[in-house]
Amino acid sequence: MPVAQLLKERFPGARITWVAEKAMAPLLKNHPALDQLLLVDTRRWRQGLLSPLVWKEVYRFLQYFRSQEFDIALDFQGLFKSAVLARLSGASRRIGMSRFDRKERWSNFLLNEFSVQTAGKRHIIEKNLTLLERLGIDPGNEPLDFHIYPDEEALSSVEEELKRLEMKRFVLVNPGAGWITKLWEIQKFSSLVDNIYNDLNIPALVLWGPGEKHLADRIVRNCVSPAIVCFSTSLPELIALTRKARLMVSGDSGPLHLASALGIPVVGIYGPTDPERNGPWNPHDSACTIRYECSPCYQRVCPIGIQCMKKLEVDPVLDAVKRTYYQSASLYQN
Secondary structure, rough: OHHHHHHHHHHOEEEEEEEEEHHHHHHHHHOOOOOOOEEEHHHHHHHHHOOOHHHHHHHHHHHHHHHHHOOEEEEEEOOOOHHHHHHOOOEEEEEEOOOOOOOOOOOHOOOOEEEEEHHHOOHHHHHHHHHHHOOOOOOOOOOOOOOOOHHHHHHHHHHHHHHHHOOOOOEEEEOOOHHHHHHHHHHHHHHHHHHHHHHOOOOEEEEEOOHHHHHHHHHHHHHOOEEEEEOOOHHHHHHHHHHHOOOOEOOOOOHHHHHEEEEEEEEEEOOOOOOOOOOOOOOOEEEEEOOOOOOOOOOEEEEEEEHHHOOOOOHHHHHHHHHHHHHHHHHHHH
16 A cells, blocks of 8 residues: 555656455545545456346446556556456556566466566565566655545444443454464464453453354353453444554454554464565564464465464463563553
């Protein structure tokens, strides 16, 4: 998201369009650098390949998309679908990261420029910023602004729910993740929540997303401390809720990166993914991991029982929580 701001600062007369999945609209709709936000729903499109209505919708989108006469397309995702959109944009320059940074390398043929320099960076945000060097933009070392703003209606709804739960000062705990290999053990989350309450006197609000409520329920049932299962949240409500948290503990997932972008102290729990590449961005945040012999593997299925997650115990995560908490408290005081 800082990329859009840097583009607008370097090319103030340029028209910047972002193509995003429909579900991500709340993150981008108020970004000051964007002139246009085009939303797609590729999952629904794939599921409705036999539907004439879906084909009609796709055709209308592509017709409008091509009419915009883009000059440059930047592919930060490195996926086949993002490369297809870059190719269909009609842009003469279709720029992507180093071939070694692309998740689906076989999509390379859809682009015509690559940034070799991105291979020399570790964190994904650094790679994104380095891609801009192809356009003569030096990202420098200035603090990054992600421009994520809470929706007023969502903020009001969250405040009402927190008042109902009598939660004023709390830690957000997010046990879910998109991959089963990223999940930490339920009992360890429960033990961590109890220890945070005992040592810092802060209760936990346990988040859940689609299909994850059973995880939150089990964690809270196993707790002795006054932990609470979070109410259901939309993405705008999650933004509003996260801004009110004292700290977040989470696996490598969207809520973790959202909290870090919002400036909320974060402790990340990592197994198959590399915290040096995908860890929380704020230098005051923490990432806990076990360097197992095969990690980071970035695999969604593990043939040896996800040992990298199983061997990560509660104590180092608790130490990271306390260290991050006290460090952030000191920064706020200053």
